[in-house]
Amino acid sequence: MSKRKTIITILVIAIVLVVGKNAFSGKAKKTTVTSGNKVSVKTQKVEEVTSGAKASFKASLEAVQEGAVTNKVGGKVTEVLFENGQTVTEGQALVKLDDTDVKNNVASSEAQLTSAEAQLKAAENQVNSSELSMDKMQTSYESAKRDYDRKKALYDQGAIAKTEFESAETALKNAQTDLSTAQNSIESAKLNIETQKANINSAQVNLNTQHNTQQNTTITAPISGVMDGKNVSLGQYVNIGTTLGKVKNISSINAVIQVKDSDLSYIKVGGKATLKLDGENAKEYEGTIQNIDAVADSSSRVFTCKIAIDNKNGELKPGVFGNVEIETGNTKKSISLPTQALGGSEGNYYVFINNKGVAKKSTVTTGEVSKDNVEIKSGIKSGDEVIITNVSTLLEDEAITVVSK
Structure with missing residues (x-):
């Protein structure tokens, strides 16, 4: 075996021994x-x-203004024109009631008014006629009086017979009676005019009442805002004063918090506050402290404080919870x-x-x-x-x- 092969063999054996040692020991070598x-x-x-430093308070959001949708007349619901969450404007029709009977009452009241006006016209014509008649009776009376005075003077002088004088006297009495009758007729006609004027006034008031009742069969939004608390359905009979829903003005939102007496040293009306909603919405909303209750709650001993927040874009909703932060005037690291x-x-x-x-x-x-x-x-x-x-x-x-x- 050559020297090179011997070196390679030794290296391989060394590597196997190291790997085997680590495997048996159960420890992995850090790389x-x-x-x-x-x-x-x-x-x-x-x-x-x-x-x-800032103090944090749990807050609940509420509408700055709330109006109840109620009915002034009872009746059967024929139309429901809103849903919860719908934006409405003041005066917008929300619910309609059956107005069949009211329309009939309006027609009857209009007929009564027309009749009273016609009777007034007749009474006025009667006065005019009686006044013309009285003018004639006045002329006749004055003529009969002159004739009586002349014939009385002649009779006193023995120039005319008694029967002629008595005839003039009778004519004068008849003229007086006719004049008195004409005057009474005028007075009666004038009284009738006042009566008919009163009847017209009563009929007009009744007609106005029926018109108001007819208008009230259409129930409208008391303020502009967002609908909530719908409590009416088609075909339902509603009694007077039933709350059919609510309109909440959320163009500005109040963040309501509870503060202790010790917090009042830095919480002041007009001061600034920051609202952040619970959940994933990390957006912050700037607000102004609007009011603080003058008296603490008798049981919890805390003061209710409202913070006004502009909400023209409608992002904030009543009933949602969040946190309000107010600077205390201190500092922190x-x-x-x-x-x-x-x-x-x-x-x-x-x-x-x-x-x-x-x-x-x-x-x-x-x-x-x-x-x-x-x-x-x-x-x-x-x-x-x-x-x-x-x-x-x-x-x-x-x-x-x-x-x-």
Whole structure:
């Protein structure tokens, strides 16, 4: 055997012995990654930042204004013109009731009004006629009076017979009676005019009432907003005052929180607050503290505080929960990282730290999440260089090369 073959044989035996030893011992030898296989990553140096301290409160959202859809008249529902979630405007028709009987009442009231107006016209004509008649009776009376006065003077002088004087006296009395009758007729006609005017007024009021009733068979939205709480169906008979639904004005939303007496030192009307919804929606909404109850709840001893948030785009919905943050006026030191630096899952988060070119895993606890950043409460310290790319594919003790910081 040549010297070269002897060397090769010795090397093969040595390799077999090493592999066999590792196999029997159950331990895998750690492989050192060569520089050619290093993972390229970006890192960020950890810095502790001083910022304004914030207090967090659980919040529920409610409409800034709510109007009940109720009916002023009872009746059978013939049309339902809305659904929950539908946007409506003030005065828009939502429900219609059967108005057959009301239409009949309107027609009857119109007939009564027409009759009263006709009777008024007749009474006015009667007054005019009686006044013309009285003018004639007045003329006849004045003529009879002159004739009576003349014949009385002649009779007193013995110039005419008694029968002629008595005839003039009778004519005067008849003229007085006719004049009095004409005057009474005028007064009666004038009283009839007042009666018919009262009848017209009563008929007009009744007609207006029936028109209002007819209008109320169409039930409209009391305010503009979004429909909710639908409580009506086709064919249903509804009594007066039934709540058929609700209209919620959500152009502005109130975030309602409960605060303690000790919180009132920094929570003030007109102050700023930030809302973030529960769940995956990380968007923040800016609001203004609108009002704080003057008296605490008798049982919970907390104050209800409402924060107005503009909602013209309709993103926020009543009944949803979230968190409101309000600055306390104090300061705190904190560390934050981009959310992409986190690995793992909730309750078991970790980051990788660049330890002289090697990725070292460190378990961390998280705090508040703001947009694309997350607060790190423990697991890293100021000055650490945290890897912020390729986190999901990195392995513990894997060699890395930093391409950007």
